[in-house]
Amino acid sequence: MPKIKNTFFNQSFISINQISSLSQITYLFKKADHMKSVVENGKIYEPLRGKLVSILFYQPSTRTFTSFVTAAKRLGAYVVDIHGMGQYSSAVKGETLEDSIKTINQTTAANAIVLRHPDDSSSAVAKSVSRAPVINGGSGKAEHPTQALLDLYTIYSKFKRLDNLNVVMVGDLKYGRTVKSLALLLAMCGKNNKITFVSPKELATPKTLIKELSKRLTIVEKTEFNSSLKTADVLYMTRVQKEWFEKEGKLEEYEQLKLKYILTRHMVSQMSKKSIIMHPLPRVGEIMQEVDDDPRAYYFKQMRSGLYIRMALLESILTP
Numbered sequence: 521m522p523k524i525k526n527t528f529f530n531q532s533f534i535s536i537n538q539i540s541s542l543s544q545i546t547y548l549f550k551k552a553d554h555m556k557s558v559v560e561n562g563k564i565y566e567p568l569r570g571k572l573v574s575i576l577f578y579q580p581s582t583r584t585f586t587s588f589v590t591a592a593k594r595l596g597a598y599v600v601d602i603h604g605m606g607q608y609s610s611a612v613k614g615e616t617l618e619d620s621i622k623t624i625n626q627t628t629a630a631n632a633i634v635l636r637h638p639d640d641s642s643s644a645v646a647k648s649v650s651r652a653p654v655i656n657g658g659s660g661k662a663e664h665p666t667q668a669l670l671d672l673y674t675i676y677s678k679f680k681r682l683d684n685l686n687v688v689m690v691g692d693l694k695y696g697r698t699v700k701s702l703a704l705l706l707a708m709c710g711k712n713n714k715i716t717f718v719s720p721k722e723l724a725t726p727k728t729l730i731k732e733l734s735k736r737l738t739i740v741e742k743t744e745f746n747s748s749l750k751t752a753d754v755l756y757m758t759r760v761q762k763e764w765f766e767k768e769g770k771l772e773e774y775e776q777l778k779l780k781y782i783l784t785r786h787m788v789s790q791m792s793k794k795s796i797i798m799h800p801l802p803r804v805g806e807i808m809q810e811v812d813d814d815p816r817a818y819y820f821k822q823m824r825s826g827l828y829i830r831m832a833l834l835e836s837i838l839t840p
């Protein structure tokens with residue numbers, strides 16, 4: 521088989537739209553499989569020795585943060601990780617993101633910068649001034665491209681296909697960024713994929729995105745999800761994102777919407793035996809704990825995919 525080209529080398533990765541072919545996905549997934557075997561067998565694999573990865577988070581995170589830090593360290597890189605950029609960096613004194621990125625370039629000589637930030641355009645802004653490639657670890661309400669890759673890797677591990685998938689996305693589709701990136705990635709993968717978006721009207725997927733997606737695959741919008749359970753391959757739950765309501769002074773609306781959809785064991789019993797339930801996490805009540813023991817509950821396994829995919833991506837960006 522001809523060797524697949526590494527299109528990620530020395531490039532920023534700030535948007536899921538940068539994935540434009542299945543061969544890029546195959547490339548990363550093969551590498552992620554390798555990382556899985558390295559981690560599971562306790563092997564030492566340190567292609568990033570001597571490199572430095574700087575990880576800057578301006579928003580809370582448990583999974584994305586720890587998996588990026590671990591991915592870089594397991595590959596042998598030095599890591600400078602700052603979780604509280606919003607509280608403890610010079611951002612508090614009014615420094616712009618541009619200046620902070622230039623600073624990190626200078627003070628750490630980073631070979632790559634991973635950024636999570638509340639502004640939709642933050643990764644693009646960082647990329648425009650950074651000497652080192654920028655990786656988007658979540659930008660505002662807009663994008664979470666590495667989450668989409670790990671979600672797809674999880675789906676592929678189960679179904680062994682990237683087309684003909686019936687994916688039901690439930691919850692906060694207005695503010696949530698993971699669903700947007702994953703929907704775009706599924707649209708790239710196959711025209712026979714189908715996405716059903718389930719949300720209250722107030723939290724519907726932005727119209728521009730619906731328009732964009734509809735050109736490429738089947739999109740259905742609904743306000744209830746019982747009718748979609750039987751035929752779903754993937755049920756992708758999300759939380760209603762309180763922090764954005766807070767920012768917009770709409771906490772009352774949040775209280776009304778927060779638990780519109782709650783997945784119970786009884787509902788799961790109507791789903792196909794072969795289906796899976798995913799969630800980017802954190803959950804705040806939308807999946808009952810009683811669902812966790814069901815073999816279809818994939819949301820904890822899903823997180824481990826994040827470690828392998830982020831290892832694969834870091835190696836691809838930092839070595840030819």
Ligand code: NCD
Pocket residue numbers: 583584658664667697698759761800801802
């Ligand atoms: C998500 C995020 O930050 O967008 N979490 C994650 O990275 N796994 C989802 C969320 O916060 O609801």
